[in-house]
Amino acid sequence: MVLDSVILSRMLTSTTLAFHIIFATIGVGVPVMISIAEFMGIKRNDPHYLLLARRWARGFTITVAVGVVTGTAIGLQLSLLWPSFMQVAGQVIALPLFMETFAFFFEAIFLGIYLYTWDRFKNKWIHWLLTIPVMIGSSASALFITTVNAFMNTPQGFELKDGKAIEIDPIAAMLNPATPTKVFHVLTTAYLTSALILAAITAFAILRKKGGDYHKKALRLTMVSALIFAFATAIAGDLSAKFLAEYQPEKLAAAEWHFETEENADLIVFGTLDENNEVHNEIRLPGFLSFLAGSSFDTEVIGLNEFPEDERPPLWVHYLFDLMVSIGFYSIFIAAAYILFWKWKKRNEWNKPLLWGIVASGPLAMLAIEFGWIYAEVGRQPWILRGYMKVAEAATKADGVGLTFALFVGLYVLLGILCVVVLIKMFKNRPAEAELEQRFPKKAS
Amino acid sequence: MSLEIVGITVLWIFLYGYLIVASIDFGAGFFAFYGRIKGKEHTLNVLISRYLSPVWEVTNVFFVFFFVGLVGFFPDAAYYYGTALLLPGSIAIILLAIRGSFYAFGNYGSKDNIVYLFLYGATGLLIPASLSTALTISEGGFLEEQGDKVVFLARELFTSPYSWSVVVLSIVSVLFISATFLTYYANRAGDMDSREELRKFSLFWSPPTILASLLVFVSLREHNPEHFTSAIDIWWMFALSLVCFLGASLFIYRRKHHGLAFTLVMLQFFFAFFGYGASHLPYILKPFITIETGVTNPTMGMALVIVFIAGLLLLIPSLYLLMRLFLFDADYVKGNK
Numbered sequence: 001m002v003l004d005s006v007i008l009s010r011m012l013t014s015t016t017l018a019f020h021i022i023f024a025t026i027g028v029g030v031p032v033m034i035s036i037a038e039f040m041g042i043k044r045n046d047p048h049y050l051l052l053a054r055r056w057a058r059g060f061t062i063t064v065a066v067g068v069v070t071g072t073a074i075g076l077q078l079s080l081l082w083p084s085f086m087q088v089a090g091q092v093i094a095l096p097l098f099m100e101t102f103a104f105f106f107e108a109i110f111l112g113i114y115l116y117t118w119d120r121f122k123n124k125w126i127h128w129l130l131t132i133p134v135m136i137g138s139s140a141s142a143l144f145i146t147t148v149n150a151f152m153n154t155p156q157g158f159e160l161k162d163g164k165a166i167e168i169d170p171i172a173a174m175l176n177p178a179t180p181t182k183v184f185h186v187l188t189t190a191y192l193t194s195a196l197i198l199a200a201i202t203a204f205a206i207l208r209k210k211g212g213d214y215h216k217k218a219l220r221l222t223m224v225s226a227l228i229f230a231f232a233t234a235i236a237g238d239l240s241a242k243f244l245a246e247y248q249p250e251k252l253a254a255a256e257w258h259f260e261t262e263e264n265a266d267l268i269v270f271g272t273l274d275e276n277n278e279v280h281n282e283i284r285l286p287g288f289l290s291f292l293a294g295s296s297f298d299t300e301v302i303g304l305n306e307f308p309e310d311e312r313p314p315l316w317v318h319y320l321f322d323l324m325v326s327i328g329f330y331s332i333f334i335a336a337a338y339i340l341f342w343k344w345k346k347r348n349e350w351n352k353p354l355l356w357g358i359v360a361s362g363p364l365a366m367l368a369i370e371f372g373w374i375y376a377e378v379g380r381q382p383w384i385l386r387g388y389m390k391v392a393e394a395a396t397k398a399d400g401v402g403l404t405f406a407l408f409v410g411l412y413v414l415l416g417i418l419c420v421v422v423l424i425k426m427f428k429n430r431p432a433e434a435e436l437e438q439r440f441p442k443k444a445s
Numbered sequence: 446m447s448l449e450i451v452g453i454t455v456l457w458i459f460l461y462g463y464l465i466v467a468s469i470d471f472g473a474g475f476f477a478f479y480g481r482i483k484g485k486e487h488t489l490n491v492l493i494s495r496y497l498s499p500v501w502e503v504t505n506v507f508f509v510f511f512f513v514g515l516v517g518f519f520p521d522a523a524y525y526y527g528t529a530l531l532l533p534g535s536i537a538i539i540l541l542a543i544r545g546s547f548y549a550f551g552n553y554g555s556k557d558n559i560v561y562l563f564l565y566g567a568t569g570l571l572i573p574a575s576l577s578t579a580l581t582i583s584e585g586g587f588l589e590e591q592g593d594k595v596v597f598l599a600r601e602l603f604t605s606p607y608s609w610s611v612v613v614l615s616i617v618s619v620l621f622i623s624a625t626f627l628t629y630y631a632n633r634a635g636d637m638d639s640r641e642e643l644r645k646f647s648l649f650w651s652p653p654t655i656l657a658s659l660l661v662f663v664s665l666r667e668h669n670p671e672h673f674t675s676a677i678d679i680w681w682m683f684a685l686s687l688v689c690f691l692g693a694s695l696f697i698y699r700r701k702h703h704g705l706a707f708t709l710v711m712l713q714f715f716f717a718f719f720g721y722g723a724s725h726l727p728y729i730l731k732p733f734i735t736i737e738t739g740v741t742n743p744t745m746g747m748a749l750v751i752v753f754i755a756g757l758l759l760l761i762p763s764l765y766l767l768m769r770l771f772l773f774d775a776d777y778v779k780g781n782k
Contacts, residue, residue, distance in 0.1 A: 058553065065549030068505055069542035075509055076781045079516055083527030094517030097747050100758040101513050105506045109763045112499035113770060120770075133763075170748040182474050184626050397594045398531040398541050411539050415546055 006392050008401040009057055009081040012408060014072045014377070015437040018370060018404070023067030025369050028142045028187065029194025030060050031111075035131035037221060042124045047440035048214045051432060054439075055113060056198065059423055064111065066419050073106075073408070084412070085384055085394035088165050092158045093148050095170040099112075100144035107137025119401030146186045150178035153376075154247050155385050181243040185236040189372065192229035192331060193365040198222045200362025203355045214432045220342065223358070227335035233328055238292070248386070249302035251379040254313040255321035256289055258303050265289040265301040270322050273315060302362045315383045318380075327368035334361050448746040449736040452518035453729070455753055456511060457722045459588045461505035464718060465622065465711060470504045471569035472623020473497055474544070475645065478566025481559065481737060491641050494552060496630055499771045503764075505541075517749050518741055521734045528595040529588050531577065539576040544568040569614055577615040581608045583729030607661070607668040614657035618714070621650040625693060625710045629703040634778045644697060644769055651694045654688070658717065669731070675724035682720030689713035 002426075034056045041049030079086045110133040121127050151157075157173030158165040199222035206215050244252035253259070257268050257279055267289040271282025287297040304312055334357050341349035384391045473493045480489030516523040519749075542563055551561035581602065582588060589596045602608050624646035629638035666673040676683070693709035696702045727735040740746065771777055 061553050062549050064502070065546045068502060069545040072505060072509055072545075073538045073542060076512060076534060076538050079512075079523040079527035080531050081527075083524045086516060086523035086527060090516050090520035090523050091745055094520070094741065094745055095752060096747055097513050098517050098752055099756075101506065101510045102752070102759065104509065105503070105760055106763060108502040108506050109760075109767050112502060113767060116499045119768065165742070168742045168744050171744050346453075396528055397532060398528050398597075400532045403537045403556075404531060407535060407539055411542055415542070417549055419546070422553075426553070 001025040003402065005397065005401050006395040008405050009395040010391065012401065012405045013074075013077060013081055013411060014374075014407070015412065016070065016077055017373070017377075019416070020067065020070040021373055022370060023063050023070060024142070025190045025193050025366070026060070026063045026197070027067045028138045028190035030056060030063070030193070031131060031134045032191055033137050033194055033222065033225065034060065035128070035199055036225065037218075038128050038131060040221065046217075046219050047436060049221070051214065051436050051439065052218050054118065055427070055432065055435070059426065061115060062419060062426070066415050068108075069282070070118055070412075070415075080386070081396050082394045083396055085389060087390065088160070088163065089152075089385060091165040092155075092168055092173045093151055093172065096144040096147045096174050097149075100141045100148075103137050103144060105139035107134055107141065109136045110137065121252075140376055142190065143183050144184055146183045147174045147176070147179050149376075150182045151176050152184055152384065153182075153380055153386055154178040155388055160388055177247045178243065181236065181240040183242050185233070185372075188229055188232040188236045189365075189369060192226060192233050193362075193369055195222050195226040195229055196331060196358075196365040197362040199226060200359045203358035206350065207352065207355050207359065212433055214436060219338075219358070223335050223342075226331065226361075227339060230328070230331040232393045234332065237325070237328060241292045242294065245299070245301060248308045248380070250304060251376075252293065252311060253302060253304040254315055254317050255375060257315060258289060258301060259305050259345050261300060261306055263298050263300045263304040265292060265293070265299075267292060268318075270319070273318075277315075280374055311382065315378045316374045317379050320375040321384075324368045326377060327364045327371075330366060331361055331365060331368075334358055352392055369391055448743060448750070451741040451750055452514075452740060453722075453726070453736055455750075456514050456518060457719065459507055459511045459514060461715065461718050463504075463511055464714060466500070466507055467506045468573070468619040468622035469626045470575055470623075471619045472621075473618065474548075474566045474569035476623065476627065476643070478562050480642075481562055489639050489642060491780070492634060492636055493584045493627065495634075495778070496771070498552060499550075499767065501545070505545060508541075508715070511714045514749075519729055519734060519736075520741055520744065521738070522729060525588065525595055525730055525733050526579065526582075529582070529597040530777045531597075533575060533578055533599075537572065537733070540575060544572065552657050567759075570619070573615040573619045576769060578602065578608070580753075581605075581611050583725065583728070583730050584665070584672065584724055585728070586668065588730070588733070590733070596603060605668065606663075607664040610657065610660040610664045614654075614661050617650060617653045617657045621647065621654045622710060622714065624650055625697060625707050628697060629707040630772075630778065633775065634780070637654050639719060640703075644700065648694070651690075651697075654741040655690060672724055675726075676720065679720055679723060682716045682723070686713045686716035686720065689716065741779065 028085055034053050037049050038053035040046065041053060086367070110130055112125070114130040117127055117130070120316055134406065151173050154177045156176050157169040157171070159167045199219060202215050202218045204220060206219065241252065255403075256276070257273060258265055258273075259277060264287045265374075266287065267285040268279055269283040269285065272280050276281065289301055290297050290299040293299050334354075338349060338354060338358065341347040341351070341354060382390050382392070384394045473496070477490050477493045480493075547561045547564050547568075551558055551565060582597075584607070587598050587602050587605075587608075591599060624643050628640055628643040628647050631637075631643055662673070662676070663678070689709040689712040693706045693713060696706035697711070727737065729736055741749070
């Protein structure tokens with residue numbers, strides 16, 4: 001592999017995005033959890049939930065800050081690293097990009113207000129109402145930016161003539177075939193991942209013997225939310241597969257090592273591939289790929305052999321796809337198991353293996369987000385604009401991409417470490433019980 | 446009004462908005478660090494943090510808005526600026542990233558960390574300098590097209606008197622705008638210690654602001670005579686700017702009408718900035734992009750304008766609410782809420 005501008009630009013873009021989506025996912029999902037907790041707190045007049053909302057919100061500010069600055073970075077890097085792409089596609093996708101900044105603006109204003117008005121309104125519901133514009137803002141910005149990514153997968157709403165976009169229809173470009181499933185999948189997984197991360201932190205605290213009523217309520221709340229979001233994620237994932245089968249068959253085929261077009265196609269789980277593209281050591285579910293693609297075992301699934309070799313995505317995305325799906329199923333399993341243990345009175349829902357399983361689910365969910373995005377992005381290689389422009393034509397011709405890459409990696413390492421250090425410090429010195437006593441002295445006693 | 450004029454006006458308004466809110470923010474970082482060094486943090490820093498905490502994220506959005514809008518209305522700008530500014534642009538992003546996240550780390554996490562505060566203060570002066578380079582480049586003479594490559598002539602930039610005069614102006618203006626705003630804010634808070642401290646800053650940075658502006662004019666005449674002539678044609682804009690500046694300085698000197706003084710500072714920069722922008726036209730980036738050649742497809746342009754108006758209908762009441770709660774609420778400013 002030669003480290004030319006194209007490779008380096010891809011490396012830098014993927015590093016920035018891989019780092020940014022951690023914070024972006026939290027940024028979309030955690031406001032929803034904060035809102036639910038505060039709602040329960042006011043409704044039940046329970047200081048535990050109110051404190052939960054406060055503490056989540058406090059940690060959230062740190063992740064928002066990193067999310068904002070890395071989001072700014074990727075926003076500018078689009079033009080810095082892919083100037084030719086932005087010159088062409090900028091004409092077509094400027095609208096959702098513009099709308100995303102409005103949504104972001106809206107969120108920023110109300111988040112600022114929310115964080116600094118905890119005790120300011122006599123009517124507690126007014127403060128809770130502020131979470132609604134924050135949630136709308138964060139989810140809407142995810143929605144708009146996802147339409148941009150969807151457009152890169154299934155471009156429409158323009159014609160390309162002599163390297164210039166003409167006959168532009170901005171709305172059609174936004175509402176391209178990939179948009180509905182992508183947006184649905186992005187939102188549900190962000191909510192799921194955030195719920196699981198908060199659950200994982202809580203379960204860890206309980207395991208460390210720090211858990212009182214506060215932590216137990218937090219775990220129940222997050223696990224119920226997680227189960228609901230996990231089911232929604234499964235539906236979104238299924239719809240996404242059906243979308244791929246119809247509009248981007250090469251991506252699905254690469255994920256499933258599906259070479260020959262056929263009906264009753266098998267679903268291949270894990271396994272290895274030799275140099276002749278023969279699959280070994282796999283778990284083979286007969287006919288299930290057809291079922292996944294079209295809800296019937298007779299569905300014809302297009303194979304990779306239909307595509308010229310230089311337009312096929314790399315085959316290693318199979319592993320990422322499988323890992324993502326496995327983690328998705330694990331989330332349903334762990335959330336359902338916890339709720340069963342809780343409702344089934346004879347069982348102890350606080351047993352160690354179950355709690356450790358929940359601790360694992362948080363980081364695993366975040367890994368699934370990463371795997372899913374890498375699969376989605378690498379799965380459309382070699383295209384930057386599927387069918388229109390290849391990645392190699394779009395990269396910058398400027399020198400210095402290598403140096404830029406090194407600088408940004410340094411930045412992300414620094415931000416990543418400090419973010420964790422600051423977050424741990426923030427909560428370690430102020431246990432929930434002490435804060436509860438101090439903030440709600442009468443009720444807590 | 447034609448689409449390109451609407452587009453550039455929208456962008457210029459956002460850049461102006463960023464200029465004001467970011468200057469307050471950047472300068473505040475510097476003053477906060479200064480306050481810590483001089484052991485005055487209990488007056489200065491509490492005040493600064495009370496203002497900045499709810500609004501710092503909003504400041505950042507103005508900037509994002511500007512560059513997203515620029516690429517939207519003038520996609521060619523993405524190509525030329527994007528290719529040319531890879532390194533300087535990346536350094537500016539990294540500085541912004543350090544500043545934004547360290548603000549949060551310092552403010553919500555480790556309150557007493559001097560390193561965080563230093564980085565926050567230092568980047569506050571480096572960022573305006575690095576961002577102002579983009580404006581300098583737009584004057585022409587620092588980019589060259591070689592075949593299908595756009596090359597940034599860094600050496601030309603570093604040896605140009607014009608570019609240095611812009612850097613000086615940007616730093617000095619940041620300190621001046623910030624000091625006048627914080628003087629007003631301290632006065633509202635009834636925090637007389639901070640007000641006196643900040644008043645000194647305002648007065649200290651006031652003459653250099655005007656000197657630096659004159660320096661920019663003189664060096665612009667050498668660098669881009671055409672632009673200089675157009676600027677002279679709308680001399681009244683710059684004259685108004687000067688009048689506002691004198692009024693503001695006078696009020697601050699006499700410890701009177703601090704709110705009006707800051708409004709005059711805003712007007713001072715409004716006239717200067719729009720005068721600069723108007724005389725810069727028709728070029729966006731000389732000589733590669735003019736507003737006519739660079740403008741986006743009319744359908745997209747129209748869509749952007751519609752969204753822009755709809756967005757403003759949403760944003761203006763929200764911003765008003767934000768200001769009502771944190772800027773004009775006397776109890777909050779005084780620290781009672």
